[in-house]
Amino acid sequence: xxxxxxxxxxxxxxxxxxxxxxxxxxxxxxxxxxxxxxxxxxxxxxxxxxxxxxxxxxxxxxxxxxxxxxxxxxxxxxxxxxxxxxxxxxxxxxxxxxxxxxxxxxxxxxxxxxxxxxxxxxxxxxxxxxxxxxxxxxxxxxxxxxxxxxxxxxxxxxxxxxxxxxxxxxxxxxxxxxxxxxxxxxxxxxxxxxxxxxxxxxxxxxxxxxxxxxxxxxxxxxxxxxxxxxxxxxxxxxxxxx
Amino acid sequence: xxxxxxxxxxxxxxxxxxxxxxxxxxxxxxxxxxxxxxxxxxxxxxxxxxxxxxxxxxxxxxxxxxxxxxxxxxxxxxxxxxxxxxxxxxxxxxxxxxxxxxxxxxxxxxxxxxxxxxxxxxxxxxxxxxxxxxxxxxxxxxxxxxxxxxxxxxxxxxxxxxxxxxxxxxxxxxxxxxxxxxxxxxxxxxxxxxxxxxxxxxxxxxxxxxxxxxxxxxxxxxxxxxxxxxxxx
Numbered sequence: 001x002x003x004x005x006x007x008x009x010x011x012x013x014x015x016x017x018x019x020x021x022x023x024x025x026x027x028x029x030x031x032x033x034x035x036x037x038x039x040x041x042x043x044x045x046x047x048x049x050x051x052x053x054x055x056x057x058x059x060x061x062x063x064x065x066x067x068x069x070x071x072x073x074x075x076x077x078x079x080x081x082x083x084x085x086x087x088x089x090x091x092x093x094x095x096x097x098x099x100x101x102x103x104x105x106x107x108x109x110x111x112x113x114x115x116x117x118x119x120x121x122x123x124x125x126x127x128x129x130x131x132x133x134x135x136x137x138x139x140x141x142x143x144x145x146x147x148x149x150x151x152x153x154x155x156x157x158x159x160x161x162x163x164x165x166x167x168x169x170x171x172x173x174x175x176x177x178x179x180x181x182x183x184x185x186x187x188x189x190x191x192x193x194x195x196x197x198x199x200x201x202x203x204x205x206x207x208x209x210x211x212x213x214x215x216x217x218x219x220x221x222x223x224x225x226x227x228x229x230x231x232x233x234x235x236x237x238x239x240x241x242x
Numbered sequence: 243x244x245x246x247x248x249x250x251x252x253x254x255x256x257x258x259x260x261x262x263x264x265x266x267x268x269x270x271x272x273x274x275x276x277x278x279x280x281x282x283x284x285x286x287x288x289x290x291x292x293x294x295x296x297x298x299x300x301x302x303x304x305x306x307x308x309x310x311x312x313x314x315x316x317x318x319x320x321x322x323x324x325x326x327x328x329x330x331x332x333x334x335x336x337x338x339x340x341x342x343x344x345x346x347x348x349x350x351x352x353x354x355x356x357x358x359x360x361x362x363x364x365x366x367x368x369x370x371x372x373x374x375x376x377x378x379x380x381x382x383x384x385x386x387x388x389x390x391x392x393x394x395x396x397x398x399x400x401x402x403x404x405x406x407x408x409x410x411x412x413x414x415x416x417x418x419x420x421x422x423x424x425x426x427x428x429x430x431x432x433x434x435x436x437x438x439x440x441x442x443x444x445x446x447x448x449x450x451x452x453x454x455x456x457x458x459x460x461x462x463x464x465x466x467x468x469x470x471x472x473x474x475x
Contacts, residue, residue, distance in 0.1 A: 047393060104395035107418040114419075156472065159464045166457040175419040177363060177430045177445035179453060180354065182281040187268040191261055198257045205250055236272035 003038065004097060007059070010034040011093040014066070020082040025073075028086060032070070035063050035093070046103060051118035053102040053241045054229070062092035064126035068153075072130075078146060084137050088129050095229070102241055109242075113171035118242060120164035127157030128196065128224060135218030139211070147214050151203055154217055158196045165193065185237035188227040195223050247319040256313045263309060267302045274299050286358030310351055317344045336470035343463025349456030357449025370438035377427060380406040381442070386434045399434035401442075416442075 013031035017024040039059060042050035050056035066089035073081050108114075131154030138146040169179040180186065199220060203213040231237050246252055271278045277296050281289050286303070293300055321341045329337055368374055373382040384402040391398050398418060405412045407425050414422035416431040423429075430443035 104393055107391070107394050107396065107398040109419075110391070110394060110398075111419040152471065155467070159467060162460065163464060166460065169453065169457070171419070173450065174421060175430075176432075177421070177428055177443045177447075178282060179450065180357075182267075182271065182278065182286075184268040184271050187264045187271070191264045191268070194257050194261050194264070198254060198261070201250060201253050201257065205254075231268070235268055 003041070003101065006034060006038050006041075007093055007097055010038065011090050011097075014086040014090040014093065017086045018083055020080070024082055028066075028070075028082070031086075031089070032063075032066050035059075035066060035089070039063060042101075049115060049119070051115060051122060051242075052105045052109060053099070055096050055099040055101045057118065057122055057242060058092050058096035058099065060122045061126045061129070062089040062096065064123060065089050065092065065129055068126065068130050072149070076149065078137075078149070079143070080137070080141065084133060084140075088126075088133050092129075105241070108175040111171055111174060113167055113174060117164050117168035117171050120160050120167055124157045124159075124161030124164055125224060125228070127153050127160060129157075129221050131157055132218045132221035135214040138214045139218065144210075147210065150214060150217055151200075154196060154220070155200060158193075158200060161196070162193065165189070183237050184235040185227075185231050185240075188231045188235075188237075192220075192224050192227045195220055244319070247316060248323050250320075253313070253316055253320070256309055256316060260306065260309045260313070263302050263305050267306070270299055270302060283363060285361055286354075310354075314348055314351055317348055321345065335466045339463045339466025339470060341463070342466060343460055346456045346458070346460030346463055349452055349459060351456075353449040353452030353456055355449070356452055357447050361445075361447040361449065363443070363445050363447075365432060366442045366444060368440050368442055370440075376429075376442075376444050377425075377446070378408060379424065379427065381429070382406075383440055383442075386438055386440055388434065388436060399431055399440070401431045401434060401440050403429065403442075405429070 017028035134150035173179040
């Protein structure tokens with residue numbers, strides 16, 4: 001079985017699980033196991049946590065999103081979750097297919113701060129992504145509990161994302177002597193941070209809480225995705241393997 | 243006026259406009275590399291002074307500085323107003339954590355201001371056995387070792403240097419992502435080759451300690467928010 005085939009299998013299982021019944025749940029659990037197997041395979045191959053290139057990062061984000069949904073499904077018992085929930089791990093897994101698997105890193109990346117940066121970034125990105133999907137669910141069903149969950153997931157994701165920026169700045173300073181660069185990529189990272197800051201503050205206003213906040217938070221996933229995957233090829237920022 | 247400064251709507255307007263200005267900047271930089279290619283090699287204000295003849299392409303940086311200044315004032319005033327309210331012991335962490343986090347953001351912004359105002363960055367090329375003066379330091383390059391580490395895509399360099407800081411002698415090995423700091427200066431091994439040539443990056447950035455202080459405060463605030471909002475998962 002080639003790695004590409006394995007990814008396509010678990011992504012398809014995530015897609016199939018959208019049907020939502022008992023079979024759907026089993027497909028979801030199957031996908032999760034296969035997904036975990038793929039991550040273990042990559043870890044063994046790289047002999048480290050697979051977070052050093054875009055392919056592996058998307059796979060990890062997708063896995064964390066899938067795991068968090070499991071928590072929502074069993075612990076929070078959110079209605080109709082299975083009909084929407086696999087959308088995020090499916091999308092991220094399919095996106096990973098388009099990125100080359102890289103088995104080496106530059107000497108500069110071989111730092112505990114880099115790994116900390118990446119792990120926090122992946123966790124933050126996944127949680128904010130789940131927040132966006134929950135926002136979409138709220139817009140469809142208008143359950144205030146779902147909107148509350150969207151806020152909690154987004155806030156947790158934003159805090160982890162902020163911590164990742166701190167770790168990333170420390171790493172970049174140790175590697176290059178600067179903690180901030182004026183490039184389109186860094187500006188978009190800042191845009192994402194401000195975008196979610198806007199959402200978190202807007203939700204404190206009664207006039208914006210609910211529909212507007214949910215829409216704004218849900219759209220954040222697109223801003224985040226563009227910031228991570230779109231800025232370099234579209235705006236022409238310097239390429240990095242992560 | 244005070245009402246305007248303490249208003250959450252003011253915060254939202256400032257953040258919203260900042261996003262648009264950053265967006266403009268992200269479009270200007272790649273399209274005007276003849277101007278922006280050196281922006282990361284100088285403290286920001288020195289670079290802005292050097293490029294003062296291009297206001298049509300750099301205006302967004304001035305706008306962003308202004309917006310960050312307004313946002314800082316907004317954060318300070320809101321924090322003071324919130325702290326003047328009565329705090330109960332039961333909700334102390336919940337109430338204080340966001341303000342500690344905001345104080346962290348303020349320090350980070352101040353660190354950026356300091357970094358953009360003072361300090362310097364320069365690259366020095368040295369050969370094995372050579373000695374050079376960097377500010378008040380005398381740096382000698384003793385040895386360069388090139389090693390291959392499994393999993394890395396190029397040879398890693400290890401530069402052994404000795405640094406004389408006004409009579410006090412230090413020995414250090416500088417590697418990628420492992421610089422050496424002495425007397426407020428950072429020495430970074432940027433590249434090296436088998437001919438014994440080393441490019442040594444020398445950085446003096448007084449803003450970094452403010453950044454670290456801000457980051458630590460932010461982490462304390464973030465931990466408080468986690469503790470108060472997610473203690474019952």
